[in-house]
Amino acid sequence: MDYKKYVYKLPPEEFYLLLAEQEKGVEVLWEGESFVEFALYEPLEGLEPLQVLKVEVLPPERAFRPVRVKNLMVLPEGIKPVVVRQGVAFGTGLHATTRLCLSLLQDFMEEGWSLLDVGTGTGILAMAGKRLGAGRVVAIDPDPQAVEECRHNSRENCLQVECLQAKPEDISESFDLLLANLELEIFKEELHRLERLFKKVAIFSGIYGRGELEHFLKLLGRKPAKIKSLEGWYGLVVSK
Ligand SMILES: C[S@@+](CC[C@H](N)C(=O)[O-])C[C@H]1O[C@@H](n2cnc3c(N)ncnc32)[C@H](O)[C@@H]1O
Structure with a gap:
């Protein structure tokens, strides 16, 4: 009207x-x-x-936006919050690689799926997955400070995430969905191990520029289900 x-x-x-x-x-x-x-x-x-x-x-979803009053944030129903401490670990949501994963997670994850987040940093992706309705969520990082941040943040958000100090080689199970926001140098080392850690979908991020994308696609050896770019970074979805 x-x-x-x-x-x-x-x-x-x-x-x-x-x-x-x-x-x-x-x-x-x-x-x-x-x-x-x-x-x-x-x-x-x-x-x-x-x-x-x-x-x-304005439609209601544009008219009722999050409102911040000093240290309080009022959110409309349906917005799912993830609170992150600005500590020493990577993963505040400000970086494009993290945001690519957060977006692809919402497009590809199904409720109840088990999830493994490799290189969890603050635990942001693992917590987002749990908030979106994932079943069991395991988050790993070789950096002990990241694991501590992941534990702290999951506790603060009242989300059940198993935060472990580990590398892909230490994990023997496989999960419905794998998240790995790493970097090309680490993928060169780890991609073959990551392949056996997921049953349905993997979301890879941390690839910068066309050159790295081509390199990553060669390592992968098959066509991804989706490639999404943001600010020069690439996120890829691979399904089994
Ligand atoms: C770019 S951060 C990603 C943090 C967070 N997941 C995000 O999306 O914002 C990459 C993380 O991978 C971890 N990492 C480095 N080498 C690794 C390896 N070989 N296996 C697993 N994680 C690794 C780092 O300690 C770091 O916390």
């Missing part, structure tokens, strides 16, 4: 008279000594508007 805003101008005494009679809301746009400029959402009988403006009506 199209809404319109009618803008009028009256001397103050006439405006206040109208205001006293008017039952609907009046928006005062400018109040001066000689006139008042105001707007209504319905035309006034017998008065020519200065302007008629089109009013954009």
